Amino acid sequence: MLFSLWTFVYIAAAVQAGLLGLALWRRAANREANRLLAVWVGLTAIDLAVKAMFWHLLTPEWFRAYRFVALFPFLYGSLFYLYVRALTQGRAFRPRDAVHLAGFVVMLALNSYVLTMDEAGLRAMAARWLAGERTIGAWFDLPLFLYSLSYVVAALVLVRAYRQRLRQRRSDADRLSLRWINAMAGFQIAIWCLAIVQALFYLPVLNYGLLFGLIATWVCVVGWFSLGQPPVQDEPASAQTVAVDTSDEDSAPIDSSRYAEVEARLAQLMASDTPLYLEPALTIGQVARRSGYPEYLVSAVINRRLGGSFWDYVNRLRVEAVRERLGDPAETRTILDLAYACGFTSKSTFNAAFKRQVGETPSGYRRRLAAAAGSTA
Structure with a gap:
């Protein structure tokens, strides 16, 4: 057959x-x-x-x-x-x-x-x-x-x-x-x-x-x-951080009293001349080592004081950095080049994060800024 x-x-x-x-x-x-x-x-x-x-x-x-x-x-x-x-x-x-x-x-x-x-x-x-x-x-x-x-x-x-x-x-x-x-x-x-x-x-x-x-x-x-x-x-x-599974150590009074200083230290690291969020493969362990505070404490501050996960926190900073550059009339780089320069590693991640935070697409945002600048010229 x-x-x-x-x-x-x-x-x-x-x-x-x-x-x-x-x-x-x-x-x-x-x-x-x-x-x-x-x-x-x-x-x-x-x-x-x-x-x-x-x-x-x-x-x-x-x-x-x-x-x-x-x-x-x-x-x-x-x-x-x-x-x-x-x-x-x-x-x-x-x-x-x-x-x-x-x-x-x-x-x-x-x-x-x-x-x-x-x-x-x-x-x-x-x-x-x-x-x-x-x-x-x-x-x-x-x-x-x-x-x-x-x-x-x-x-x-x-x-x-x-x-x-x-x-x-x-x-x-x-x-x-x-x-x-x-x-x-x-x-x-x-x-x-x-x-x-x-x-x-x-x-x-x-x-x-x-x-x-x-x-x-x-x-x-x-x-x-x-x-x-x-x-x-x-x-x-x-290996989950305490942000996912809160431990007794995280809720101890001595740690919660340090939230403000940890938050201030994170803000300092993210606003320096070479902010940490520009590193594409940044991990919370790296941030904790640079901050000088335990990882569980940094995680708790990000989740309880700054809102969302570590991923959310870093990408919010990156989106703001892209927005700042898009608002510069002298900036000639493409939107994707700016996204990569600000630490994003994926076009889809950047577009989704930008639209969620700003309420419009990156290209739409740039066109609106250009139109506004042209009408005031």
Whole structure:
């Protein structure tokens, strides 16, 4: 039997996934996280290869393997969660993390009758499956979708908490905020939603070919983002500043009585001839060392006296610096050049911060100033 289009797509994607898994396993950056991702991608390679062989050969032996890999999605969501956790908290896989594989183990036990079925029974089941009987294995569709999607959501919660911790400690938080995780999660959610629709309603266009074609595309997306990702600076939850988790030390009277002097020292550092906020990758630790005060105290002052996170505080100062330069008629640099000169590392971050603080876009602000200057000339 000649390979169909989808069979060719599956085989090509399986080969790509296998090679990607090997590359990720050997990659030094984000080592623990990438090894988890390598296992996940490797399982996807096996999944696609088995499905390709089953649809090509249509033999009972491959149907047994087909039903086995049909349980792999019970691993995909949990592996994604463990991957994100390793990235954001630096936690490698440990024996007790095997609890996250429980969904697969339970479903494997419940489906063991298929894996141990004699050849005659397997041949009959395969014939019913090929005839389009949709009840085979349908009973675990809903648990599968809910189980896997819950892990994807849990991973996104981890990413959100990570970004909040970054904003408490770094002025360049957006540059390190793992935006590719959103793309990976979004692709998975789209695949799961398609699978849910396919399980509930029979629509010819939403067939298994399209579903696993999306999975093959997802492998390309994972390869694009994972091989190009920079080393991630993990932010363990235990390392959060007191701005996020207020400690007894922070609320002590001796410290609160020093808030005014710390605030004055910060103002001095940010208004000097070379203000600290001009440093693109400024961290709260660097500011604390320059100020001469403990980091927890500097963090408390920023959050309680100056409003918002460290990221908010520094970017407010940067926006004001850009505004000042835009108001200078002799300033000829582009808006983006000014933003970078004032410490911003991202155009999108600058535009969002400027509009939030000023109420209009940077270009609109410059045009308004130019128009006002022209009318008074």
